[in-house]
Amino acid sequence: MQPIQLFDPESSTYTYLLIDPDTHDGVLIDPVDSQMERDLAVLNEHGVTLCWVVETHAHADHITSAGKLVEHTGALAATPAGCAISAAARQLEDGDLIEFGQQKLSAIHTPGHTAGSMSYLWQDHVFTGDALLIDGCGRTDFQSGSADVLYSSVTQRLFTLPTETTVWPAHDYKGRTHSTIGHERTHNSRFAHKTRGEFIALMDALHMPKPRRIDEAVPANLWLGIVHEAGANDADAAVTAAGYAGDVSPELAWRWWQSGKAVLVDIRTHAEREWVGFVPNAPVVAWKQWPGMTMNPDFDAQIREAAGDKPIVMLCRSGIRSIASAKRATELGLTAYNILEGFEGDPDGSAHRNLRGGWRYRGLPWRQN
Numbered sequence: 001m002q003p004i005q006l007f008d009p010e011s012s013t014y015t016y017l018l019i020d021p022d023t024h025d026g027v028l029i030d031p032v033d034s035q036m037e038r039d040l041a042v043l044n045e046h047g048v049t050l051c052w053v054v055e056t057h058a059h060a061d062h063i064t065s066a067g068k069l070v071e072h073t074g075a076l077a078a079t080p081a082g083c084a085i086s087a088a089a090r091q092l093e094d095g096d097l098i099e100f101g102q103q104k105l106s107a108i109h110t111p112g113h114t115a116g117s118m119s120y121l122w123q124d125h126v127f128t129g130d131a132l133l134i135d136g137c138g139r140t141d142f143q144s145g146s147a148d149v150l151y152s153s154v155t156q157r158l159f160t161l162p163t164e165t166t167v168w169p170a171h172d173y174k175g176r177t178h179s180t181i182g183h184e185r186t187h188n189s190r191f192a193h194k195t196r197g198e199f200i201a202l203m204d205a206l207h208m209p210k211p212r213r214i215d216e217a218v219p220a221n222l223w224l225g226i227v228h229e230a231g232a233n234d235a236d237a238a239v240t241a242a243g244y245a246g247d248v249s250p251e252l253a254w255r256w257w258q259s260g261k262a263v264l265v266d267i268r269t270h271a272e273r274e275w276v277g278f279v280p281n282a283p284v285v286a287w288k289q290w291p292g293m294t295m296n297p298d299f300d301a302q303i304r305e306a307a308g309d310k311p312i313v314m315l316c317r318s319g320i321r322s323i324a325s326a327k328r329a330t331e332l333g334l335t336a337y338n339i340l341e342g343f344e345g346d347p348d349g350s351a352h353r354n355l356r357g358g359w360r361y362r363g364l365p366w367r368q369n
Contacts (some may be wrong), residue, residue: 003125003168004042005177008032011062011213012171015039018122019048020101027052027100028069029120029127030170033225036065040072050075051100056129056170057117058083058221060143060214067224071324074288077224080109082116086341087224087318092118110157112150113138119158125166126181132158133169134176137190140203142210143218147203151196159185226320238337244326245311245337253313253339257282262311262337265303267325272317279315287316287325303329311335 004017016029017039026048031039043050050073053066057080066077067087078098081091092098094109098120108119110131117138120127130138132154140147163182186192190202211217220226238246248256256262266279267287283306286296296302303325306312312334314322322338329336 001123003122003127004046005168006035006039006042008035008062010034012173013059013062014168014170014172014177016127016168017042017046017048018100018103018105019046020103023049023101025049025051025101025103027054027098027103027105028075029054030056030059030129031065031069033063033065033068036068036072039065039069043073049073052098052105053077054098054105054120055079055083055085055088055221056119056127056131057114058085058143058218059170060211060217061171062213063217063220064225067226067320070224070320074294077318079224080107080116080118082109082111083114083222084116085222085224087222087226087320089318108157110150110153112140112146112148112153113143115144115146115149117153121161121165124162124164125168126158126161127168127170128158129170132167132184132188134167134172134174134179134184135187135189137188138170139206139208141206141208142214147200148196150203151191151199154191159191224318224320226323241323241338244323244330245335247340248313248337249340253315253337256311256313260310262313263307265306265312265314265325267314267316267321282315285325287321299325299328300332303334304332307334307336311337313337313339315339 001021006015013030013032015031018027024047028050031053053069053075055064055066069075070077076090077088078090078092079085079088081093092107094107096107098105106121108121110119111117113130117129117131119129119131137150140150159181161181165181167179167181167184190199238248240246257264264282266282266284269286269289285299285302285306287299288294289296312329314326314336316322319341326336326338
């Protein structure tokens with residue numbers, strides 16, 4: 001089986017679609033926001049049920065469409081744990097497996113370009129992100145990069161894969177599409193026959209300009225490409241957003257709810273509430289439902305009933321579906337807000353990452369197990 005390779009000419013980014021031939025379940029690696037319509041068309045053309053959208057790292061040269069694809073398709077997002085992409089449903093550690101149909105994609109932690117960067121192995125194909133490019137590698141001079149660490153990742157992790165393993169990079173600027181581990185081990189001008197010290201000196205001497213879109217791309221990609229306006233984390237004010245009333249912090253949503261100014265609506269699935277915890281006295285209006293995370297056909301009627309004559313604030317697990325549901329509620333004539341950050345956490349309620357479990361982390365007693 002071969003991956004389907006797609007290309008974005010503006011950023012020279014490769015996106016990869018992997019398909020299980022028996023079930024037509026699929027995984028999309030490193031999608032680009034401006035190419036979402038193309039990617040949806042490819043999914044439709046091949047009859048693919050998208051199960052996972054996967055990132056190799058938080059990109060600095062383009063904005064991902066992962067969050068929008070999650071909303072459009074019902075897929076889940078998986079990202080490297082070390083990249084702090086808090087909105088993703090799954091935070092991947094080294095050796096974790098992503099299953100789709102009868103297929104398995106294995107995560108290989110390959111830091112150096114960024115501290116959290118992952119490569120992914122599927123059968124005899126490896127998707128190397130920016131860790132290993134064709135006759136090159138990603139830069140190491142910003143975003144927690146380290147030439148010393150990247151040398152170890154490539155020479156001790158990737159170059160130990162079988163010689164015939166096909167290398168599929170995240171970018172290429174010369175029209176090349178793929179390589180092999182054997183070829184890169186022997187011919188890559190940055191690694192082949194280079195000591196660690198020589199590689200570090202080479203990388204330190206590059207002095208490249210910073211990526212043109214880094215200031216907008218990285219913050220957006222930490223939220224799976226869902227862009228929030230500056231000031232949206234202000235605990236004391238809602239920030240106007242396109243298509244709905246605005247974004248509010250968890251603190252502000254809490255105050256509105258407790259004072260009776262707004263209705264808090266939980267749009268998560270029943271399975272999510274069972275796993276993470278319930279919000280006492282909050283109406284439940286699932287945006288999507290199992291099996292298959294299909295649209296809830298009764299959403300319109302249920303959200304109208306839940307709102308009554310008050311504004312509503314939408315709560316979901318990651319803060320992505322709450323945006324889509326707020327837009328739909330607005331189309332129905334309601335005043336609807338998205339709550340930033342979502343309601344994510346461990347079953348025992350511990351906030352082991354900064355924003356995962358963020359509601360409990362902020363000291364607000366939302367959760368009830």
